Amino acid sequence: MNYFLFIITSAYSDLMRNKARTFLTTLGIVIGVASVVLLQAFGLGLKAYIQGQFDSLGTNLIFVLPGSMFRSGSSGFSPGSIGTLISFDEKDLNNLKRASYAETVVPSTMKSSKVDAQGKNEYATVYGTSEEIFPTRNLELSNGIFFSKSDVNKRAKVAVIGSKIAEKIFGQSEFALDQKINVDKISFKIIGVLKSKGGGGFGGPDFDNYIYIPYKTAFLVNDKKSFSNFIIKSVSSERISDLKNETDKILLKRYKEDDFSVAESKEILNTVESIFAMLNMVLIAIGAVSLVVGGIGIMNIMYVSVTERIREIGIRRAMGALEKDILFQFLSESILLSLLGGVLGLLLSFLIVLILRIFFPAYIDLNSMLMAIFVSSAIGVGFGVFPARSAAKLLPIEAIRYE
Amino acid sequence: MIKISHVNKQYVLDADNIFHALTDVSIEIKDKEFVSIIGQSGSGKSTLMHIIGLLDKPTSGQVIVNDQDVSKLDDDKISLLRNDFVGFVFQQFNLINKLTVLENVMLPSIYSRKKLDFNPLEKANELLKRFGLEEKIKSYPNKLSGGQQQRVAIARALIMGPKLILADEPTGNLDSKSGEIVLSLIRDLNHKEKITVIVVTHDMNVAKQAGRIIKIKDGKIEK
Numbered sequence: 118m119n120y121f122l123f124i125i126t127s128a129y130s131d132l133m134r135n136k137a138r139t140f141l142t143t144l145g146i147v148i149g150v151a152s153v154v155l156l157q158a159f160g161l162g163l164k165a166y167i168q169g170q171f172d173s174l175g176t177n178l179i180f181v182l183p184g185s186m187f188r189s190g191s192s193g194f195s196p197g198s199i200g201t202l203i204s205f206d207e208k209d210l211n212n213l214k215r216a217s218y219a220e221t222v223v224p225s226t227m228k229s230s231k232v233d234a235q236g237k238n239e240y241a242t243v244y245g246t247s248e249e250i251f252p253t254r255n256l257e258l259s260n261g262i263f264f265s266k267s268d269v270n271k272r273a274k275v276a277v278i279g280s281k282i283a284e285k286i287f288g289q290s291e292f293a294l295d296q297k298i299n300v301d302k303i304s305f306k307i308i309g310v311l312k313s314k315g316g317g318g319f320g321g322p323d324f325d326n327y328i329y330i331p332y333k334t335a336f337l338v339n340d341k342k343s344f345s346n347f348i349i350k351s352v353s354s355e356r357i358s359d360l361k362n363e364t365d366k367i368l369l370k371r372y373k374e375d376d377f378s379v380a381e382s383k384e385i386l387n388t389v390e391s392i393f394a395m396l397n398m399v400l401i402a403i404g405a406v407s408l409v410v411g412g413i414g415i416m417n418i419m420y421v422s423v424t425e426r427i428r429e430i431g432i433r434r435a436m437g438a439l440e441k442d443i444l445f446q447f448l449s450e451s452i453l454l455s456l457l458g459g460v461l462g463l464l465l466s467f468l469i470v471l472i473l474r475i476f477f478p479a480y481i482d483l484n485s486m487l488m489a490i491f492v493s494s495a496i497g498v499g500f501g502v503f504p505a506r507s508a509a510k511l512l513p514i515e516a517i518r519y520e
Numbered sequence: 521m522i523k524i525s526h527v528n529k530q531y532v533l534d535a536d537n538i539f540h541a542l543t544d545v546s547i548e549i550k551d552k553e554f555v556s557i558i559g560q561s562g563s564g565k566s567t568l569m570h571i572i573g574l575l576d577k578p579t580s581g582q583v584i585v586n587d588q589d590v591s592k593l594d595d596d597k598i599s600l601l602r603n604d605f606v607g608f609v610f611q612q613f614n615l616i617n618k619l620t621v622l623e624n625v626m627l628p629s630i631y632s633r634k635k636l637d638f639n640p641l642e643k644a645n646e647l648l649k650r651f652g653l654e655e656k657i658k659s660y661p662n663k664l665s666g667g668q669q670q671r672v673a674i675a676r677a678l679i680m681g682p683k684l685i686l687a688d689e690p691t692g693n694l695d696s697k698s699g700e701i702v703l704s705l706i707r708d709l710n711h712k713e714k715i716t717v718i719v720v721t722h723d724m725n726v727a728k729q730a731g732r733i734i735k736i737k738d739g740k741i742e743k
Binding site: 120123127130131429431432434435437438440441442513514517 | 573614
C-alpha cells in the first residue's frame with residue numbers, strides 16, 4: 118500500500134473513531150476561521166460599497182478640502198490633519214474659476230438641519246451650492262427643474278430636494294413640487310425633486326436626504342459666508358493632475374500647505390479605504406485570537422492522543438517505523454483535524470454571508486478561502502508538531518512496555 | 521550473525537541505587553541456529569532479548585548484528601535494520617487492535633525503505649492462509665483467540681523475510697494446545713526455512729525445543 122495513502126487513511130480513521138472528540142476539537146478552529154473569514158467578507162463588502170458611492174459622485178472630479186488629511190502622500194491621520202480647520206470663501210471660488218483646466222468649480226456649504234413643512238419636522242443635509250452641482254454630480258430630476266445661475270445671484274429662496282426627504286415629508290416625491298419648506302426659519306419653494314441616488318444607511322452620506330439651495334441664499338444665515346469644500350470638474354481625465362497643480366498653486370497664495378488638501382476622488386477613496394482596512398485588520402486580529410485558542414485545543418487533544426497510544430507507537434517502532442514516520446503520522450492527524458475545522462468554518466461563513474447579503478453587501482473572495490485553508494493547515498502543523506515530536510521521541514522499548 | 525561482547529545494562533533507579541540488569545554478558549549466535557534463553561522473571565532475559573532485537577541499547581559493551589556494530593548506527597539505521605532483519609513475537613502479541621489482521625501483518629512493509637522483491641498484500645494473504653487464518657483477514661485482533669492472535673503476530677514477523685525471529689515467551693499467554701501449535705510453527709521456521717530463532721522463556725519445556733540453551737540468572741550467563 119502506498120505509504121502516504123496509508124498514513125492519511127489511518128489518520129482519518131483514527132479521527133473518525135472518536136467523532137465527538139474530533140468535532141469538539143475542531144470547533145475552536147471552525148469558530149476562529151469563520152470569524153476571520155466573516156470579518157474579511159465585511160471588509161470587502163464595505164470596500165465595494167464605498168467604491169460604489171464614490172463612482173456615483175461623478176467622474177473627473179477633484180476635491181478641495183480643509184486640512185491635510187487627504188493630501189497626496191499623507192498617510193491618513195496625522196497630527197496636522199486634526200485641529201482647527203480653515204474654511205473657504207467666495208474669493209477662493211472666484212480665484213479657482215480662473216484655473217484653465219477647470220470645467221466647473223462647485224462650492225459647497227453643508228449643514229445638518231431640522232427642516233419643516235406641512236407641520237412635519239425632519240432632519241436633512243442642507244447643501245448650499247451653485248447651479249453647477251447638478252451636471253457635476255450627475256444629478257437627475259424626477260420632477261420640476263434645477264435652480265439656475267440667476268437664482269443663485271438673486272438669492273432666490275428655491276430648493277431642489279432629494280427623493281427621500283421629499284417622500285418623508287410629502288408622502289410621494291411628486292407631491293413635493295411647488296410646496297414650501299422651512300430651513301433655518303427661511304421658507305423655500307421646492308422647484309425640483311431628484312431621482313434617487315441610493316446610498317446611506319451605513320454611516321455614509323445619504324444623498325437622497327439632501328436639500329440643495331443656492332449658496333448665496335445659504336449665506337443669509339451663514340455669518341461667515343464660508344464654504345466647506347469645492348468640487349472641481351476637470352476638462353478631461355488627462356488634465357486631472359494639471360488641474361490639481363493649478364488648484365494647489367492658486368490656494369497656496371492664501372493658505373499654508375497643511376491647511377488644505379486637493380485630492381482626486383480616487384485619493385479620498387484610498388484614504389477612506391485605508392482607514393477601514395486598518396479597522397478591519399484590528400478586527401481580524403481579534404478574530405485570530407480564537408484561532409490560536411483553537412490551535413491550543415488541538416495541541417491539547419493531540420497530547421492526549423499520544424499518551425493513549427504510547428503502546429501502539431512502541432509496536433510501530435518495533436516493526437521498524439522511523440521517528441519521522443511517527444512524527445508524520447501524528448502531524449497528519451493534527452493537520453487533518455485543523456483542516457477539517459478550516460473547511461467547516463469556511464462553509465459556516467458561506468452560510469452566514471448568504472444570509473447577511475440581504476442586509477449588507479458582504480462577500481467572500483478566493484483570497485479569503487485560500488487563506489482559511491492555508492492558515493488552518495498551518496495551525497495544524499504549528500500546534501501539532503510538539504505533540505508529534507513527543508510521540509516520535511519515545512524510546513521504542515519504553516513505549517512497547519507501557520501499560 | 522549476532523555477537524554480544526561484555527554487555528552491561530544498568531538502570532539508575534535513584535541517586536545511590538543502580539539496578540544491574542545485565543552484567544558482562546557475552547554470547548554468540550550463529551546463522552540458522554535455534555537458541556533459547558532461559559531464566560526466571562527478573563533474570564535479565566527480556567533485557568537481553570531487547571538488546572539483541574535492537575529495541576534497547578546496552579550501557580556498555582559491543583553488539584554486532586548482521587556484521588554491523590550497532591553502537592555506530594543512528595536511530596534511523598537501527599530502525600531499518602529492525603524492520604528488515606528481525607521479526608518479533610511477543611508474549612502480549614502486540615498487535616494493533618484498530619488495524620485489521622491483514623493490515624497488522626502488512627505493517628512492517630509500510631515502514632520499509634528498500635525496494636521490496638515481493639507484493640506485501642499477496643505475501644500477507646499467503647502467510648495468513650498458511651497459518652489457517654484466511655477467514656480472519658478482515659477481522660480485528662481483539663476478536664481473535666490468543667492462539668490466533670499469536671499466529672497473526674508470527675505472520676507479521678515473517679512478512680519482511682527476516683533472518684532472525686525473536687520470540688519473547690511466545691506461549692506465555694496461551695493454553696497448552698495453542699501453545700503447542702505456536703511452538704511447532706516457530707520450530708518449523710528454523711527447521712524448514714532455516715531462519716535463526718531465539719526464544720526467550722522461563723519454561724524448560726519450551727526451552728528444550730531449541731538446539732542450544734543459554735541460561736541466565738541475575739543478569740549473568742550461567743555456564
